[in-house]
Amino acid sequence: MLYFSPAKIISIVAVLLAAVIFALPNLFDKETVASWPDWMPKKQLQLGLDLRGGAHLLLTMDTKELRENMLDNLREDVRAKLREAKIGTVGTGLTSDGVRVRIARPDDMEAALKALGELSQPLTTSFLTGSDARNLEVAQQGSQGIILRLTEAGLRQRVTDAMGGAIETVRRRVDAVGTTEPTIARQGEERILVQVPGIDDTQQLKDLLGKTAKLSFHEVHPSQGRSAERLPSRNGYVAFPAADGSDERGTWYYLKKVPVVAGDDLVEANPGFDQRTQEAIISFRFNQSGARKFGRFTSQNVNRPFAIVLDNKVLSAPNILEPILGGSGQISGGFTADTANQLAIQLKSGALPAKLTIEEERTVGPSLGADSIESGRLAGIVGITATVALIIFVYGTFGLFAIVGLIANALLIVAIMSAIGSTLTLPGIAGLILTIGMAVDANVLIYERIREELRNGKTAVNAIDAGFGRAMVTILDSQLTTFAAAVIMFWLGSGPIRGFAVTLSIGIFTSIFTAVTVVRLLVALWVRSQRGKARHIEVPL
Amino acid sequence: MNFIPQFKGRQLFLPKNELPIMAFSRMAFFASMVAMVASIVLWSSMGLNFGVDFKGGSMIEVRAKAERANIADLRAKTGGLGLGDVQITSFGTPQDVLIRIEEQPGGAPAQQAALKKITDAIGDSYEQRRVEVVGPAVSSELRTTGIIAVLCSIIAIILYVWFRFEWQFAIGAVVALVHDVLITIGVFSLFQFEFDLSTVAALLTILGYSVNDTVVVSDRIRENLRKYKRMELPALLNMSINETLSRTLMTSLTTLIVLVALYVLGGEVIRNFTFAMMFGIIIGTYSSIFIAAPLLSFLGVKRDWSGIAKEAPAATTT
Numbered sequence: 001m002l003y004f005s006p007a008k009i010i011s012i013v014a015v016l017l018a019a020v021i022f023a024l025p026n027l028f029d030k031e032t033v034a035s036w037p038d039w040m041p042k043k044q045l046q047l048g049l050d051l052r053g054g055a056h057l058l059l060t061m062d063t064k065e066l067r068e069n070m071l072d073n074l075r076e077d078v079r080a081k082l083r084e085a086k087i088g089t090v091g092t093g094l095t096s097d098g099v100r101v102r103i104a105r106p107d108d109m110e111a112a113l114k115a116l117g118e119l120s121q122p123l124t125t126s127f128l129t130g131s132d133a134r135n136l137e138v139a140q141q142g143s144q145g146i147i148l149r150l151t152e153a154g155l156r157q158r159v160t161d162a163m164g165g166a167i168e169t170v171r172r173r174v175d176a177v178g179t180t181e182p183t184i185a186r187q188g189e190e191r192i193l194v195q196v197p198g199i200d201d202t203q204q205l206k207d208l209l210g211k212t213a214k215l216s217f218h219e220v221h222p223s224q225g226r227s228a229e230r231l232p233s234r235n236g237y238v239a240f241p242a243a244d245g246s247d248e249r250g251t252w253y254y255l256k257k258v259p260v261v262a263g264d265d266l267v268e269a270n271p272g273f274d275q276r277t278q279e280a281i282i283s284f285r286f287n288q289s290g291a292r293k294f295g296r297f298t299s300q301n302v303n304r305p306f307a308i309v310l311d312n313k314v315l316s317a318p319n320i321l322e323p324i325l326g327g328s329g330q331i332s333g334g335f336t337a338d339t340a341n342q343l344a345i346q347l348k349s350g351a352l353p354a355k356l357t358i359e360e361e362r363t364v365g366p367s368l369g370a371d372s373i374e375s376g377r378l379a380g381i382v383g384i385t386a387t388v389a390l391i392i393f394v395y396g397t398f399g400l401f402a403i404v405g406l407i408a409n410a411l412l413i414v415a416i417m418s419a420i421g422s423t424l425t426l427p428g429i430a431g432l433i434l435t436i437g438m439a440v441d442a443n444v445l446i447y448e449r450i451r452e453e454l455r456n457g458k459t460a461v462n463a464i465d466a467g468f469g470r471a472m473v474t475i476l477d478s479q480l481t482t483f484a485a486a487v488i489m490f491w492l493g494s495g496p497i498r499g500f501a502v503t504l505s506i507g508i509f510t511s512i513f514t515a516v517t518v519v520r521l522l523v524a525l526w527v528r529s530q531r532g533k534a535r536h537i538e539v540p541l
Numbered sequence: 542m543n544f545i546p547q548f549k550g551r552q553l554f555l556p557k558n559e560l561p562i563m564a565f566s567r568m569a570f571f572a573s574m575v576a577m578v579a580s581i582v583l584w585s586s587m588g589l590n591f592g593v594d595f596k597g598g599s600m601i602e603v604r605a606k607a608e609r610a611n612i613a614d615l616r617a618k619t620g621g622l623g624l625g626d627v628q629i630t631s632f633g634t635p636q637d638v639l640i641r642i643e644e645q646p647g648g649a650p651a652q653q654a655a656l657k658k659i660t661d662a663i664g665d666s667y668e669q670r671r672v673e674v675v676g677p678a679v680s681s682e683l684r685t686t687g688i689i690a691v692l693c694s695i696i697a698i699i700l701y702v703w704f705r706f707e708w709q710f711a712i713g714a715v716v717a718l719v720h721d722v723l724i725t726i727g728v729f730s731l732f733q734f735e736f737d738l739s740t741v742a743a744l745l746t747i748l749g750y751s752v753n754d755t756v757v758v759s760d761r762i763r764e765n766l767r768k769y770k771r772m773e774l775p776a777l778l779n780m781s782i783n784e785t786l787s788r789t790l791m792t793s794l795t796t797l798i799v800l801v802a803l804y805v806l807g808g809e810v811i812r813n814f815t816f817a818m819m820f821g822i823i824i825g826t827y828s829s830i831f832i833a834a835p836l837l838s839f840l841g842v843k844r845d846w847s848g849i850a851k852e853a854p855a856a857t858t859t
Contacts, residue, residue: 050810058679060649060678202672203657203660206653357648357649357650357653357676358649358650358652358653358674358676359649359675359676359678359679360674360675360676360679361653361656361672361673361674361675362672362673362674363669363671363672363673364670364671364672365668365669365670365671367604367668367670368602368670368671368810371808372808372810375806375807375808376807376808378806379802379803379805379806379807380802382802382806383798383799383800383801383802383803384799386798386799386802387795387798387799390794390795390798391795392550393550393551394550394551394552394553394791395550396547396548396549396550397545397546397547397548397549398550399550400545400546426808426810426811427739427742427811427814430803430807430811430814430815433799433802433803434746434796434799434800434803434818436799437795437796437797437798437799437800438750438792438795438796440791440792440795441753441788441792441795441796444788444791444792444795445757445788448787448788448791451552451787452784473760474756474757474760477705477756477757477760478752478753478754478756478757479753480701481698481701481702481749481752481753481756482746482749482750482752482753483749484694484697484698484701484749485694485698485745485746485748485749486745486746486749488690488693488694488697488745489690489742489745489746491690492686492687492689492690492741496739497738497739497742500742500746501742504746526545538547540547540548540549540550541549541550
């Protein structure tokens, strides 16, 4: 137990040196570290939100809305396909997961099924798995009915695609707020985690993410364009309410459901002020395809109104004075400078596929974050000083060795945490301090054992040997059970609790390591230095 | 090595003083039973003060920009908003106030709407230090995961101890663990401390720590069972506990010192967490000494580990 080959000693020292190098970046600020040579590790400990201050938002996407949109689009596609094939329809309707259509003439059934069959596509994943899964099922129902159903797999794929798009949009919007290194990640099937450190005003962020920002321009019904009551949907025209902020509150507009041009074709959106009225407006520009569509529409509809719709509410319905061929213009709708700014950001980042709701929010203001760091630091210093004093008081010189082991332990924990880029939270600091208190346990086990063996009459070297040997098994047993609890905590928890579990777990392994190597090495060196002195070695324990 | 001062330490807990632990075990069992029953009664009657993590709703910690927070004024401002029960309590310093809003009907958006109402009502004279809003979906998930985590831990530990030792040791360990968790919950119920995710984390840590203790004692018991095949079980258990007493108390002491520092200096945010850990360590140490080991004398343990059948369990406890 007390023999350390030169190779072993060198490897222990090497590990400790590596720990110093990996922990070093934490002592300097970011710029200094960046200027170091490339082979040196540069990762610093990340401070968690509860120490740095910032917002943590867990957003859910409204899959119901997503589904409704999908069914709507499907119905439009069905109509378009049948019109193309010159097959008359009596009516179309929506089911809970699909579209129903009745064709006019039963003879057309075969042709209709063939045309609609083209709408069904194989899922992208089935190319890889070679399966037959498709996103749509087309079936005949009775002599004149056809029913199209979205498959489960198809639905799930659309949700995944939508989530991907939503995350990108969220990222662009968060970036526009201009903070450092936000975290945006998918959580499970329908959730997005957004962590924005250092943000002061979360309301702005929440407002930014709260709107889908779907912009579209629609044709207005020639005769019944504007009315006080909500007209039923017919012939492709649907009633849209006026937006809350507009002058026309309470009015209903009768607009063509399929837009002339939509936000997808927007290439620029900037806030500004109207030259004449000094109102806050948004000036926009379409891409080539959008400009063409818009140009064609405005050429055919001079002196008639068209509606600007945002999130299914009509912002305004100005008259087309002349054909707009350049694809640019401005939108007004009772904006303030702030809301115009916000909307511009939302439009530029793209529309969200569905509304996002905030399921969970944990925000910490910067002042509390700084206070927490201070408290943690103070408690740590006091706690560790007291522990160190106690250890030395109870275990004498060997207590000193244990303290060196503790320092090595702390160093290793910081090094590992920096290297794997884990985040330090307030419970994490508590975990660190707790680990120090518990790491002492390994040494206590060994030292108490040595004392006992000495009492039983063993010689110094034998007692020390027995102490290390016998205690090893017990140390492993007891630390492993704490590790099991830490693993479960990691799996269960989020954020701060995870931080605690991580520091605890790392601490368990490093404390075993330091007790077995560093402390043992020091004791072995001490024994070696005592050999050849008096015959009887007095153990300073 | 010669530059290092050589000095001995002072033994804090005298060895081999043969404290009659087993003699107290009857009393300890009784006291523990009472405490456990009391905890269950408290839990079912007074209930636990669940935080937003488990109950849903919102929590805002605000700090007055003035010298002191005016709680009555805050109550007046927030009372008339139609948000149901709004709890306003002082939190640490005279400037800090904790505002709790219960879960609003209407799912996650309703919680955010309620939060906005409150922040608008409080106005500029208060700085927002911390906000936690948990919608119904997430809170129910956290409740489930919390319970599963504690149960899983207990099961994992039973399996581990059973694997390493005999089944009697596993029973002893589990009884001690359940005892620790129950009484800690009872204390939280009695004082209505806030019970949230970090409390569960503390409970899990206590589980790990308590079993840590129990394993060390069990290990010594097993060693002695092999060494002293003739000794009567109660006496052997007593000796084993005494032999490990030094270590058990020392480790508890070092951990407690650190926790006390955290409790006093670590700030309000982790105070509940630190308290749970402190209490848990004390209870865990007590249960390892007075519950887990003495239980073995009731259950009886194999004396000869060379494969011969179990000896009859000891008839008496001293």
